[in-house]
Amino acid sequence: MKLIKSLATAALALGVASAAMAEDKTKVGFVFVGPVGDGGWTYEHNQGRLAVEAEFGDKVETVFVESVPEGADSERVMTQMALEGADLIFTTSFGYMDPTINVASKFPNVKFEHATGYKRADNVSTYSARFYEGRAVQGLIAGNITKSNIIGYIGSFPIPEVIRGINSAYIQAKKVNPDVEFKIVWAYTWFDPAKEADAAKALIEQGADVILQHTDSTAPQAAAAEAGNVYTFGQASDMAEYAPMPRVSSIIDNWAPYYIERTKAVMDGTWTSTDTWAGIGAGMVGIGEITDAVPADVKEAALALKAAIASGDVHPFTGPLNKQDGSAWLAEGEVADDGTLAGLNFYVEGITGEIPQ
Amino acid sequence: MDLSSINPVLLVASLMITATPLLLAALGELVVERAGVLNLGVEGMMITGAVCGFIITVETGSPWMGFLLAAVAGAVLSMLFALLTQVFLANQVASGLALTLFGLGLSALLGREYVGIKPPSTPKLDLGPLADLPIIGRAFFSHDIIVYFALAMTVAIWFFLQRTRAGLTLRAVGENHDAAHALGYKVVLIRFAAIAFGGAMAGLGGAYISLVRVPQWTEGMTAGIGWIALALVVFASWKPGRVVLGAYLFGGVGVLQLNLQAAGVSIPVEYLASAPYVVTIIALVIMSKDRSGAPASLGRPFHASS
Numbered sequence: 001m002k003l004i005k006s007l008a009t010a011a012l013a014l015g016v017a018s019a020a021m022a023e024d025k026t027k028v029g030f031v032f033v034g035p036v037g038d039g040g041w042t043y044e045h046n047q048g049r050l051a052v053e054a055e056f057g058d059k060v061e062t063v064f065v066e067s068v069p070e071g072a073d074s075e076r077v078m079t080q081m082a083l084e085g086a087d088l089i090f091t092t093s094f095g096y097m098d099p100t101i102n103v104a105s106k107f108p109n110v111k112f113e114h115a116t117g118y119k120r121a122d123n124v125s126t127y128s129a130r131f132y133e134g135r136a137v138q139g140l141i142a143g144n145i146t147k148s149n150i151i152g153y154i155g156s157f158p159i160p161e162v163i164r165g166i167n168s169a170y171i172q173a174k175k176v177n178p179d180v181e182f183k184i185v186w187a188y189t190w191f192d193p194a195k196e197a198d199a200a201k202a203l204i205e206q207g208a209d210v211i212l213q214h215t216d217s218t219a220p221q222a223a224a225a226e227a228g229n230v231y232t233f234g235q236a237s238d239m240a241e242y243a244p245m246p247r248v249s250s251i252i253d254n255w256a257p258y259y260i261e262r263t264k265a266v267m268d269g270t271w272t273s274t275d276t277w278a279g280i281g282a283g284m285v286g287i288g289e290i291t292d293a294v295p296a297d298v299k300e301a302a303l304a305l306k307a308a309i310a311s312g313d314v315h316p317f318t319g320p321l322n323k324q325d326g327s328a329w330l331a332e333g334e335v336a337d338d339g340t341l342a343g344l345n346f347y348v349e350g351i352t353g354e355i356p357q
Numbered sequence: 358m359d360l361s362s363i364n365p366v367l368l369v370a371s372l373m374i375t376a377t378p379l380l381l382a383a384l385g386e387l388v389v390e391r392a393g394v395l396n397l398g399v400e401g402m403m404i405t406g407a408v409c410g411f412i413i414t415v416e417t418g419s420p421w422m423g424f425l426l427a428a429v430a431g432a433v434l435s436m437l438f439a440l441l442t443q444v445f446l447a448n449q450v451a452s453g454l455a456l457t458l459f460g461l462g463l464s465a466l467l468g469r470e471y472v473g474i475k476p477p478s479t480p481k482l483d484l485g486p487l488a489d490l491p492i493i494g495r496a497f498f499s500h501d502i503i504v505y506f507a508l509a510m511t512v513a514i515w516f517f518l519q520r521t522r523a524g525l526t527l528r529a530v531g532e533n534h535d536a537a538h539a540l541g542y543k544v545v546l547i548r549f550a551a552i553a554f555g556g557a558m559a560g561l562g563g564a565y566i567s568l569v570r571v572p573q574w575t576e577g578m579t580a581g582i583g584w585i586a587l588a589l590v591v592f593a594s595w596k597p598g599r600v601v602l603g604a605y606l607f608g609g610v611g612v613l614q615l616n617l618q619a620a621g622v623s624i625p626v627e628y629l630a631s632a633p634y635v636v637t638i639i640a641l642v643i644m645s646k647d648r649s650g651a652p653a654s655l656g657r658p659f660h661a662s663s
Contacts, residue, residue, distance in 0.1 A: 034577070035465065035575075035576035035577045036576075037465060037468070037469070037472055037575065037576035037577075038575060038576065038577075039472055039473060039575060067577060152619065158626075183619045183620075183621070184618070184619075185615055185618045185619050186618060186626045186630065188626075188630045189580075191577070191580065192580040192581070193566075193571050193573070193575045193578040193580065194375075194378075194566055194570055194571060194578065194579070194580060194582065195580070195611075197570060197571045198371070198375055198570075198611065198612060198615055199615050201371055202371070202612065202615035202616045202618075202619050203619050205363075205364055205367045205368075205371070205616070206362045206363065206364075206616065206619045206620060207362060208619075217575050217578070218473065218573060218575060219571045219573065219575065219578075221573075222475070222571050222572055222573040223571065225475060226478070226572065239473075241472075241473030241474070242473075352621050353618075353621045354623070354625075354626075356625060356626040356627055357625075
């Protein structure tokens, strides 16, 4: 399987290699973890790529390789892109972090942008969206609309980004519904529709009537639609094709403005290594339309929370909050700092189960 | 830990659905390999079946047409492989890999307009009083016909290979194609038929994923099941009975581990997540102690002149 994927990516990389090169154009490369047609995470990154093309027209050339496995294979793809003359390379999954740093050290003149990671270098920036802000809004809705008081959560990998989402959703759900319980399943994949659907079914069979997902495909939506009377939220992309039920709202990643801004910086020669972490306020995280399947008062509360987060009045991680083991984390009114959030590796009090280490 | 939230009846019901695509694809590949051909294109044929079955079902509204044409699509695609390897004597491993890459690309292209559409649901087979039986009715007798078709095919393939003259001929071709040729059997023709059958079964398995198990079309949605089917054939020592056991074990442990996670069992998730692979391999390795080996001509090119 791994060998085959390597061969596949090698073949794709060759395809990239044979693409025509034009020296005066700024060449922007994208490394994607899933197919651009996944309807979720990679789809939105590709929308960002297309926006860059639309914005700069002939002055830019974009290339991308999709379904690149995280790990050593991705290094070869990035190296190939850099050798090809890419000026700027976006690597769009957490597992590309070390490969990006490794390749960047070999190509000091190529700029790299790694999504959702925390390792930077002179020619490596990191960028991510504060998805947890959107998760808070989801948690509020989920806590209100659940009848079984069981909310199913499909996690991908136990990394801080996913753990932040679980905590953020749980805090809000618990606030509006003290009886709420989270059942968490780790799929250990970003993209495997059959497995994601199986995970959703397992959660539904165990009584969950709201499913939150942190995997990339729309398969859990399909599984929920099949089961009936189960609510879901679009992840990374609007997934509006499943509205108004089961999908009642969504978190939409909007990468286009960032990709355009960074490409422009490379063109102007003003690019420097930065760390960007933007949320609802900056427009990097959008909340998809809340459908009529959600009661009007809940919808109103959700929109109010969204507005408060956007303006900075409310931080999803505001004390008093305890860690899962009962020890104190945040005092009354204290908000979590970005450093802690970036490396978050524990559940808040009330969530059952252990985080795989 | 609260195991009471796991409903064993629903668990068995999900297991049968999860195992079916794997079983179909593995049975097809088993026949291909017993004929002495190694087709690594299972994943490509499955995904092509998945997209074709989905498109036909959406357009005609009939899942049966979808399944039928998914099988046809898988068989047609496999003919490309058959032509390359049996007529032009191309390397089977390389041709199989090419078939997978081709299938993945082709399916992505064909499926572009079909992302996010909900297919008409596949009706359950009406088994009358059987389905009304307590517990086992819901667990075993409440599925669509493809689930039972896959099980029936297991028996049919076993019977064909072990109890019929045609099956014996097919095995002879797989064990020693030169001898089979010397006896006057049409080696290439028999292999074409076996490859087509393998393609049809893989296509059917793919369509089962896009029409029943998920049900939707997403690019790359088979996500490696074809490769697992290939491995399963080897671990099952090319025996249909062991393939069905392996597929159900793999599907069963896969579903069980997700349920155990949801129930909050205090076993580290890493062990649970790797359990389907580990358990299936251990079980089949123990069973294959009788040293039944691969078909002797597996993967070797054949030309009547040699």
